Amino acid sequence: MAYAEQNLPSLGDSEREELSPLMERKLGEQVMRDIRRDRDYLDDPVVLEYLNNFGASLVAARPEARGEAGYDFFFFAVRDPTLNAFALPGGFIGVHSALVLAAQNESELASVLAHEIGHVAQRHIARMLGRQRQDSLIPLAAVVLAALASRSSPDATSALLLGGQGMAVQRQLNFSRDAEREADRVGLQILDDAGFDTSGMIAFFGRMQNATRSYSDMAPAYLRSHPLTTERMADIEARIRDQRYKQHVDSLDFHLIRARLRVLQNPTAQGMRDAAAVFENQLQQKGRTQIAAAKYGLAFIALRQGATDKAQTLLQESSAAAPGSSEKLQNPVLTGLSIDIKLAANRPVEALKEADAARAKFPLSRGIAHQYADALVATGRYDEAVRYLRDQAQLYRHEPELQERLAKAYAAQGKQALQHIALAEYYAISGSLPAAIDQLGIARRAPDATFYDQTVIDARERELQASWKEEMKDSQARR
Ligand SMILES: [Zn+2]
Numbered sequence: 001m002a003y004a005e006q007n008l009p010s011l012g013d014s015e016r017e018e019l020s021p022l023m024e025r026k027l028g029e030q031v032m033r034d035i036r037r038d039r040d041y042l043d044d045p046v047v048l049e050y051l052n053n054f055g056a057s058l059v060a061a062r063p064e065a066r067g068e069a070g071y072d073f074f075f076f077a078v079r080d081p082t083l084n085a086f087a088l089p090g091g092f093i094g095v096h097s098a099l100v101l102a103a104q105n106e107s108e109l110a111s112v113l114a115h116e117i118g119h120v121a122q123r124h125i126a127r128m129l130g131r132q133r134q135d136s137l138i139p140l141a142a143v144v145l146a147a148l149a150s151r152s153s154p155d156a157t158s159a160l161l162l163g164g165q166g167m168a169v170q171r172q173l174n175f176s177r178d179a180e181r182e183a184d185r186v187g188l189q190i191l192d193d194a195g196f197d198t199s200g201m202i203a204f205f206g207r208m209q210n211a212t213r214s215y216s217d218m219a220p221a222y223l224r225s226h227p228l229t230t231e232r233m234a235d236i237e238a239r240i241r242d243q244r245y246k247q248h249v250d251s252l253d254f255h256l257i258r259a260r261l262r263v264l265q266n267p268t269a270q271g272m273r274d275a276a277a278v279f280e281n282q283l284q285q286k287g288r289t290q291i292a293a294a295k296y297g298l299a300f301i302a303l304r305q306g307a308t309d310k311a312q313t314l315l316q317e318s319s320a321a322a323p324g325s326s327e328k329l330q331n332p333v334l335t336g337l338s339i340d341i342k343l344a345a346n347r348p349v350e351a352l353k354e355a356d357a358a359r360a361k362f363p364l365s366r367g368i369a370h371q372y373a374d375a376l377v378a379t380g381r382y383d384e385a386v387r388y389l390r391d392q393a394q395l396y397r398h399e400p401e402l403q404e405r406l407a408k409a410y411a412a413q414g415k416q417a418l419q420h421i422a423l424a425e426y427y428a429i430s431g432s433l434p435a436a437i438d439q440l441g442i443a444r445r446a447p448d449a450t451f452y453d454q455t456v457i458d459a460r461e462r463e464l465q466a467s468w469k470e471e472m473k474d475s476q477a478r479r
Helices: 020-037 045-059 097-102 106-121 124-130 138-150 158-171 177-193 199-214 220-223 231-241 252-264 269-282 288-303 308-321 325-329 332-344 347-361 366-378 382-395 402-411 416-430 434-446 451-477
Strands: 074-078 087-088 090-097
Touching: 020 074, 020 087, 020 090, 020 124, 020 382, 045 074, 045 106, 045 252, 045 332, 045 366, 090 097, 090 106, 097 106, 097 199, 097 252, 106 124, 124 177, 158 231, 177 199, 177 231, 177 402, 199 231, 252 269, 252 288, 252 332, 269 288, 288 308, 288 332, 308 332, 332 347, 332 366, 332 382, 347 366, 366 382, 366 402, 382 402, 402 416, 416 434, 416 451, 434 451
Parallel strands: 074 090
Antiparallel strands: 087 090
8 A cells, every 4th residue: 555645744752762642642643644545445334333343342451552641542444465454653553454354253353453452552653653763854654654555565665655765664663572572462461351262362373374384475464564483472372371261252243344344355346256256155154154244245245236126135134144033133234234225225214214223222333323314314304414413423523424424414405604614524523624724715605604604614714723733833843
């Protein structure tokens, strides 16, 4: 993946040995802004919701990992055929799509994420970046971006970003052997405390090591950034011996999400055919979970191809195959796809009815909340949509998706000033302050802008201008 280098501030402070948690978070947010714009960033609400619920259950086992600032971790996936995961400054943890697909159970996935949480908890990144000297002339965010870009193709991308400095930078961001062992130790504790099978770590790391031997192109990415020595494996094994074996029952969601990722990782026609072939093969297996996941994957493909009737039938078959009748009723992933199918099939009334029932059943699901708003708009109930989205935006101030939908609902009502105020908030939350300020200008000139709207716009514009000035100062003062 290539990340554009633009306006990257250097947060390096030569006096400091380690970045403060607040600085670390700020740096992570800057890097995330670029990653979110990358076409390989998997901006899929269902995958993001699963990863974040799953990741949060791991972080809960070690709340102090959130630093003095108490920030929330954010987990995300990128389209990438190599096996890897990486931690950015400030608790942003990315995982490659291929790694999620290679994990055979939740304990294996958890072992990789817990290891990355270990790096954050032990402040490995903050310490490493804190040691970067300002006279190295490389802005910090660029260092992180270059290291990320070099994950898949170390020679091409980082050289592109930083000229000849690319490889040196990449070595700087590799953790020391001690740091790797420490992340393993903390990761294992997290796994154990969160109720996962700790032998998942050995199984998964071992399989990656074997894959390195047999398919040299596929596996080494993770091992290159987290060198796995015999010593490290022996260390993990010794620690596991002292721990009691825990049976972890995988959620149905884990298997559904993997099916979804298999479709999303390659959205070309050939990618769909390959994914469908894997699902057809999976249907030959005996396990009900496997069959439910395969049918879900085929239903998702059908929806993406516009075959909504076929998608509906396949989804019903998936639901019927899913083990345990209570689980079927309690599954937001299956319900979410059902609502999407109805919205795509232009059956908004049914979609609304289903979304309304689902939001009562899954009050914490952000995906379902967004779908409910979509269904209100689709049925033309704009007043209700606006009321609902405004309430939601009060509760979830950092969700750009809410402001985006709010703008759509206002547009449907023909309210131009309010539409552009909502768009301004959408850009402000997404970190594009100049675009946000532009939208406020458009809102001010809108023919329906009332005196009250003008006052709101003026006040908000002063705030955003001040933040923008601050951001520019940050990036220039330290150059
Ligand atoms: Zn590591």
